[in-house]
Amino acid sequence: MNIIGCLDRPTSGAYTLNGTRVEDMDDNGLAAVRNRNIGFVFQSFNLLARHTALENVELPLFYAGVVDARPAALEALKEVGLEKRVHHRPNELSGGERQRVAIARALVLNPPLILADEPTGNLDSRTGKEIMEMFKDLHSRGTTIVMVTHENDIAAHAQRIITIRDGKVLSPA
Amino acid sequence: MLFLQIIRTAYRGILANKMRTSLTMLGIIIGVGSIIAMLSIGEGAKMQVMESISRFGTNLLRVRPGAARLGHIRTSNVETLTIRDAETIAREVPGIRRIAPAVARSGQTKFSNKNATTMITGTTPEYIEINNFQVADGRFFDETDIKLVKRVAAIGSTVRRDLFGESPALGEEIKIQGQTFRIIAVMAEKGQSTFADPDDQIFIPISTSQRRLFYQEHINDINIQVEDASRIPAVKEGVERVLRERHRIAPDAESDFTIRDFTEMVKTWQETSRTFTVLLSGIAAVSLLVGGIGVMNIMLVSVTERTKEIGIRMAVGARRKDILSQFLIEALVITVCGGIIGIITGTSIAILLSRFGQWDTVITVWSIVLGFLFSVIVGLVFGIYPARKASLLDPIEALRYE
Numbered sequence: 001m002n003i004i005g006c007l008d009r010p011t012s013g014a015y016t017l018n019g020t021r022v023e024d025m026d027d028n029g030l031a032a033v034r035n036r037n038i039g040f041v042f043q044s045f046n047l048l049a050r051h052t053a054l055e056n057v058e059l060p061l062f063y064a065g066v067v068d069a070r071p072a073a074l075e076a077l078k079e080v081g082l083e084k085r086v087h088h089r090p091n092e093l094s095g096g097e098r099q100r101v102a103i104a105r106a107l108v109l110n111p112p113l114i115l116a117d118e119p120t121g122n123l124d125s126r127t128g129k130e131i132m133e134m135f136k137d138l139h140s141r142g143t144t145i146v147m148v149t150h151e152n153d154i155a156a157h158a159q160r161i162i163t164i165r166d167g168k169v170l171s172p173a
Numbered sequence: 174m175l176f177l178q179i180i181r182t183a184y185r186g187i188l189a190n191k192m193r194t195s196l197t198m199l200g201i202i203i204g205v206g207s208i209i210a211m212l213s214i215g216e217g218a219k220m221q222v223m224e225s226i227s228r229f230g231t232n233l234l235r236v237r238p239g240a241a242r243l244g245h246i247r248t249s250n251v252e253t254l255t256i257r258d259a260e261t262i263a264r265e266v267p268g269i270r271r272i273a274p275a276v277a278r279s280g281q282t283k284f285s286n287k288n289a290t291t292m293i294t295g296t297t298p299e300y301i302e303i304n305n306f307q308v309a310d311g312r313f314f315d316e317t318d319i320k321l322v323k324r325v326a327a328i329g330s331t332v333r334r335d336l337f338g339e340s341p342a343l344g345e346e347i348k349i350q351g352q353t354f355r356i357i358a359v360m361a362e363k364g365q366s367t368f369a370d371p372d373d374q375i376f377i378p379i380s381t382s383q384r385r386l387f388y389q390e391h392i393n394d395i396n397i398q399v400e401d402a403s404r405i406p407a408v409k410e411g412v413e414r415v416l417r418e419r420h421r422i423a424p425d426a427e428s429d430f431t432i433r434d435f436t437e438m439v440k441t442w443q444e445t446s447r448t449f450t451v452l453l454s455g456i457a458a459v460s461l462l463v464g465g466i467g468v469m470n471i472m473l474v475s476v477t478e479r480t481k482e483i484g485i486r487m488a489v490g491a492r493r494k495d496i497l498s499q500f501l502i503e504a505l506v507i508t509v510c511g512g513i514i515g516i517i518t519g520t521s522i523a524i525l526l527s528r529f530g531q532w533d534t535v536i537t538v539w540s541i542v543l544g545f546l547f548s549v550i551v552g553l554v555f556g557i558y559p560a561r562k563a564s565l566l567d568p569i570e571a572l573r574y575e
Contacts, residue, residue, distance in 0.1 A: 031493075060490050
């Protein structure tokens with residue numbers, strides 16, 4: 001997952017993303033790829049606690065050098081249905097709302113790939129379902145979503161399932 | 174990432190720990206504040222020395238009776254110096270611009286019912302030029318007054334105030350040691366010097382002081398103004414030779430007079446005040462250094478505390494240099510804010526010192542610029558290590574950090 005997310009380089013083997021060999025890139029190149037091509041959704045949300053929902057979503061825009069980040073960030077928050085909670089901080093939001101902020105942050109720069117690491121792991125099943133609906137919607141509009149999960153019913157949403165046990169690929173479907 | 178955004182982020186990081194940040198800032202405030210205050214004291218001392226130079230007059234030598242012995246200038250009431258000595262010096266030593274012998278003793282003065290004890294200086298008109306005195310009102314006595322042994326006096330501004338208050342003094346008659354003198358001049362105020370009040374003084378013709386007032390043949394000092402500073406050593410030597418010859422002092426015996434070189438004294442003061450400033454500023458700089466270490470300490474704590482945040486920022490696309498500049502600017506915001514408050518504090522302290530204390534302080538623009546620069550430099554020097562540490566974190570490790 002770290003290698004797919006360009007947080008790490010493979011020690012052996014090759015990883016080509018969008019035609020670029022990741023193992024040859026430097027730190028700045030990786031940062032740019034993470035910024036432009038990949039959106040992260042974590043199990044534990046990983047929002048900045050001292051910043052509002054809006055500011056959290058603005059973050060990738062700033063690192064992309066966007067001068068006025070606000071309109072795009074508001075747009076992304078509206079897309080995940082949080083337009084009324086933009087000035088709340090993470091600790092003032094429910095788990096589902098936090099994950100939606102994280103999704104808004106992941107999709108704000110329209111990356112072709114979203115990586116979701118157990119996105120529903122910390123949520124109740126109803127909220128988890130809402131999140132999955134959101135992913136489906138994104139997927140239908142052309143975003144590739146790579147998701148890691150332990151739950152078979154969540155995995156059932158995916159088009160392609162790869163089962164991995166103890167580091168070995170069991171069933172390439 | 175945009176500069177404004179970084180500043181805002183830094184600002185937020187600082188506000189999140191108000192107490193911690195203000196204590197850290199206090200170190201910088203004290204450091205910069207004391208540098209500003211110390212420099213202003215040093216600058217003030219320098220000004221005072223400059224003022225003393227103009228007050229004493231330049232290239233001044235003063236001959237006094239009595240030998241210098243281990244710091245004591247006069248050993249006893251030696252009565253060897255005479256007007257003839259002064260005349261001979263003027264005739265035989267080249268390089269002298271002006272020379273004025275003087276009789277100086279304290280005496281009792283009286284006007285109507287007011288009494289004052291003051292310095293009575295019997296001298297020649299050249300004395301006031303050598304010592305930079307100015308006549309405010311009336312005319313100073315001249316050679317004719319000396320020749321005629323007239324009972325006329327030029328009084329200093331302190332004497333005028335003590336005896337006459339606000340009423341006019343010129344033309345009035347005062348008693349000096351019981352003798353009547355007419356006031357023909359009031360001197361301009363010279364201001365307090367380090368040793369004595371030069372305005373608490375009455376000038377009378379030297380002949381009058383010797384023959385009518387103190388009944389003494391000897392004089393108390395000879396004031397010599399040398400043509401230019403380079404000739405001071407030569408003139409000093411000449412004066413010494415002439416006087417030793419006139420006083421018939423054996424070659425291996427000690428002189429019965431002392432020559433004081435004011436230019437040298439002023440130079441010594443200048444050096445002393447400079448050493449003083451350097452020393453005090455050094456101490457101030459050390460306190461700034463300690464403040465800087467405090468900044469580094471707190472930034473290191475901050476980096477550790479915010480490892481997770483750094484990981485998140487890296488995951489959404491922050492480059493190493495973005496993280497570096499974020500933490501560096503945070504350190505700079507602390508030191509520069511502290512620096513500005515320190516400049517204000519230091520300036521206020523300097524102003525208070527000169528208003529309520531004994532110190533003369535002068536605040537120069539360059540000391541403020543220096544204080545500001547120091548706070549920036551401290552921020553850079555002590556901020557770079559924690560910021561680098563933050564930027565070199567491994568994104569995966571940082572994200573995993575709880």
